[in-house]
Amino acid sequence: MLSYDIVIVGGGPAGMAAALKARECGIDSILIIERAESLGGILEQCIHTGFGLQYFGEELSGPEYADRFIKQVNEQGIEFKLDTMALEITDDNVVYAVNKQDGLLEIKAKAVILAMGCRERPRGALNIAGTRASGILSAGTAQKYVNIDGYMPGKKVVILGSGDIGLIMARRMTLEGAKVECVCEVMPYSSGLTRNIVQCLDDFGIPLYLSCTVIDIHGKDRVTGVTIANVDENRRPIPGTERYIECDTLLLSVGLIPENELTRAVGIELDPVTSGAIVDEMRETSKEGVFACGNVLHVHDLVDFVTLESQTAGEGAAAYVQGKKTKGDRIATKGVGAVRYIVPQKINLNANDDVKLFFRVGSAFKNATVKVKYNGEEIISRKRPRLAPGEMENVIIKKDMLSSFSKDGVIEISVEV
Amino acid sequence: MIYDVAVIGAGVVGALTARELSRYDLKVALIEKRNDVAMGTTKANSAIVHAGFDAVNGTLKAKLNVRGTALMPQVCSELHVPFKGIGSLVVAFSDEELKTLDVLYERGVKNGVEGLEIISAEKLKELEPNVNPDAKGALLAPSAGIVCPYELTIAAAENAAANGTEFFRNFAVTSIDYDGEAFTVSDGKDRIKASYIVNAAGVNCDEIAALIGDDSLKVIARKGEYMLCDKTVGGLVNHVIFQCPNPMGKGVLVTPTVDGNLLLGPTAKDIEDKENIDTTADSLAYVLEKARKTAPSITTREVITSFAGLRAHLESDDFIIGRSEKNDKFINAAGIESPGLSAAPAIAEMIAGIIASDAGKEPSEGFDPVRPEPVRFRHMTNEERAKLIAENPSYGRIVCRCETITEGEILDAIKSPVGARDVDGVKRRTRAGMGRCQGGFCGSKVVELLAKELGVEINEITKFGGDSKILYDRTK
Numbered sequence: 001m002l003s004y005d006i007v008i009v010g011g012g013p014a015g016m017a018a019a020l021k022a023r024e025c026g027i028d029s030i031l032i033i034e035r036a037e038s039l040g041g042i043l044e045q046c047i048h049t050g051f052g053l054q055y056f057g058e059e060l061s062g063p064e065y066a067d068r069f070i071k072q073v074n075e076q077g078i079e080f081k082l083d084t085m086a087l088e089i090t091d092d093n094v095v096y097a098v099n100k101q102d103g104l105l106e107i108k109a110k111a112v113i114l115a116m117g118c119r120e121r122p123r124g125a126l127n128i129a130g131t132r133a134s135g136i137l138s139a140g141t142a143q144k145y146v147n148i149d150g151y152m153p154g155k156k157v158v159i160l161g162s163g164d165i166g167l168i169m170a171r172r173m174t175l176e177g178a179k180v181e182c183v184c185e186v187m188p189y190s191s192g193l194t195r196n197i198v199q200c201l202d203d204f205g206i207p208l209y210l211s212c213t214v215i216d217i218h219g220k221d222r223v224t225g226v227t228i229a230n231v232d233e234n235r236r237p238i239p240g241t242e243r244y245i246e247c248d249t250l251l252l253s254v255g256l257i258p259e260n261e262l263t264r265a266v267g268i269e270l271d272p273v274t275s276g277a278i279v280d281e282m283r284e285t286s287k288e289g290v291f292a293c294g295n296v297l298h299v300h301d302l303v304d305f306v307t308l309e310s311q312t313a314g315e316g317a318a319a320y321v322q323g324k325k326t327k328g329d330r331i332a333t334k335g336v337g338a339v340r341y342i343v344p345q346k347i348n349l350n351a352n353d354d355v356k357l358f359f360r361v362g363s364a365f366k367n368a369t370v371k372v373k374y375n376g377e378e379i380i381s382r383k384r385p386r387l388a389p390g391e392m393e394n395v396i397i398k399k400d401m402l403s404s405f406s407k408d409g410v411i412e413i414s415v416e417v
Numbered sequence: 418m419i420y421d422v423a424v425i426g427a428g429v430v431g432a433l434t435a436r437e438l439s440r441y442d443l444k445v446a447l448i449e450k451r452n453d454v455a456m457g458t459t460k461a462n463s464a465i466v467h468a469g470f471d472a473v474n475g476t477l478k479a480k481l482n483v484r485g486t487a488l489m490p491q492v493c494s495e496l497h498v499p500f501k502g503i504g505s506l507v508v509a510f511s512d513e514e515l516k517t518l519d520v521l522y523e524r525g526v527k528n529g530v531e532g533l534e535i536i537s538a539e540k541l542k543e544l545e546p547n548v549n550p551d552a553k554g555a556l557l558a559p560s561a562g563i564v565c566p567y568e569l570t571i572a573a574a575e576n577a578a579a580n581g582t583e584f585f586r587n588f589a590v591t592s593i594d595y596d597g598e599a600f601t602v603s604d605g606k607d608r609i610k611a612s613y614i615v616n617a618a619g620v621n622c623d624e625i626a627a628l629i630g631d632d633s634l635k636v637i638a639r640k641g642e643y644m645l646c647d648k649t650v651g652g653l654v655n656h657v658i659f660q661c662p663n664p665m666g667k668g669v670l671v672t673p674t675v676d677g678n679l680l681l682g683p684t685a686k687d688i689e690d691k692e693n694i695d696t697t698a699d700s701l702a703y704v705l706e707k708a709r710k711t712a713p714s715i716t717t718r719e720v721i722t723s724f725a726g727l728r729a730h731l732e733s734d735d736f737i738i739g740r741s742e743k744n745d746k747f748i749n750a751a752g753i754e755s756p757g758l759s760a761a762p763a764i765a766e767m768i769a770g771i772i773a774s775d776a777g778k779e780p781s782e783g784f785d786p787v788r789p790e791p792v793r794f795r796h797m798t799n800e801e802r803a804k805l806i807a808e809n810p811s812y813g814r815i816v817c818r819c820e821t822i823t824e825g826e827i828l829d830a831i832k833s834p835v836g837a838r839d840v841d842g843v844k845r846r847t848r849a850g851m852g853r854c855q856g857g858f859c860g861s862k863v864v865e866l867l868a869k870e871l872g873v874e875i876n877e878i879t880k881f882g883g884d885s886k887i888l889y890d891r892t893k
Binding site (some may be wrong): 087096120127134140141152257 | 696
């Protein structure tokens, strides 16, 4: 049996940032397990720019952003195993993994960091009627075919869902000579970043139909068209608004789901809204010594925030291994009304630092006020010119403030107009 | 070369019939118009082995259902196909439906179904705590079970091939000539000669029979739509749960599958186009509504995919199995709708019996009924896994994360005697792409493996044959 202080499942931006931070905190014995054939995770297929503005203050492509961390991982001599899949984490933190070279690996860890990322919601989850012909695929799969394999998955494309990958692929497919007919979004607003709507749709004259969805897919062997329709406020198609659009491909960008199979199997408590683990301010889950960060914890808008969050998890795991992690009473956080969720869901009252609470809203706002309340009493109020479901928000709770709270209290965030 | 028998249609009936025929000293050709076996009715049905109380006494359906269900456990064991004898329940929600249970019970006893029992609402609640508390009672049939129909078909075709059957795919029969001694079957390009023909062409069996001038069959394609739910709710019910039957069929059922998912459906709607397997919003809503009557906690949140299949319904409402009136060496297996899967081993036995006795053939000594068990990494212990990877490292690479399917298993599926030639073929043989992400991650890897093994460019790989290509040209 192998043995490490920290085993990190996933070598994408989250896993690498966590590993580097743990090393910085003095942990020598670290192993990253990565299922792909290289480090970097999904960034490797994101060849567009827009990464790193927050963290590096410059605009990088996905592979460039990943490269900066891969270099450091190598420089630091942090061990990693590629093409290796974690199968199971046991109750006493033994990680079972497989690869071709080593066969079945049994790895004992003092602390585990979960950084498996997320996956795309498939067509089946939407229950769209129609054919099961070829030509229906998720935007991320299309991105892999185009950017990694170098093949076009379609020529005449309709995109359902205005998530960021869908928007990016609208531009990418257009640049590669495909005709993108439209992007349909069932909600009255886009779930993607504003800059992507401008740069990927508006600049190319691709229409974005809001409150509109695909209700039928046609074609026997290959998709030949889709029927779209406007929807009412309950997201039900409005009779009489149906339109047929000829296309050979339907790309889906309808949401991302944290990949928590391992997490669930080990019995870690999950947040039904984020579909990720419930964590404290250091990103420790309900299982002692197991941490989670990045998109496996909650889906982020920017990789920069993944990096920052994962550094916190790396620091937490290091402290845990060194016996320095804060233990004590924790207070719960709770999103109210339009605030769909908050990460972390629990905070140690004697946290070592100020705590940044990340949250997302469920609908779009202009000139709103974000209010933080402790047991109903307002403690923070921040004006925001705009809030959108596609963008993650945050507020900071001061360390001193926390120490005056009680574990039986609750910290609530709400939005007021 | 003249085959003794050409079996047209490689669904569950065709494949099991080819296997039964290969028990005898007979040269068998199994002919399929699609790119794989199990591409018609077989791949989209309720996957139920019925106890046999539905069919009217004295019908072929009744007789072959009971016989087929009795044969099924052994056939599955020989072919290494999972069969679970979980039993079925028909649930009654009114006093009138309670009377229907009595009718079904009586009919079942006459059909020779063993172990039938009418149970109280209390007993039902004990057996199935998630079933609607409004249920007034149920008919319990312990001999019913579940099996994966395409897995059974693939295994039967592989076993038939191992015993000498030749498989022809992408061979759409367009003409059949008879010269007094042998048939010549053609797809317009190639020809296959055979002394006997078995017509196991599913919804197209009437068109195949018509090629020899037999116009006695008239198939009505009856569409059934289904929804498949995630494994997290696979344990919602413990039995196959039916509602009381109606004139169109057995209604919407709720059942676990052998792979641990939950299956809901089907609808029943007669349609014109025999290739139309599109799902419709109305039907899916209907399935959900009806399934909720059985188990109210079902929601769309757990649905991972939906699909539709066609049943080959005949006006006579019974199977037609036997020699055609036009040619006694042309054997029809027609009107194979429910309980066709359950009856399939018995249909195969019956047809092979007719041909073998007609041709004066005895069972051959070389027949091996066992299809070797495929590697199923996900079901192995860690010790078994370590040993397996040491012997063959390709089992050390996981390709499908959701279902834990290895590269080795995918290569096995492509290289097997009736191997996968497309992405859906790999999926049906290995479950790669059948999990929660529905091939989002592994789809492109499966395409690469297929291209490499088949020696073609990746943009020649299809989803399910025909024009279902996955990729077009290279990027700029």
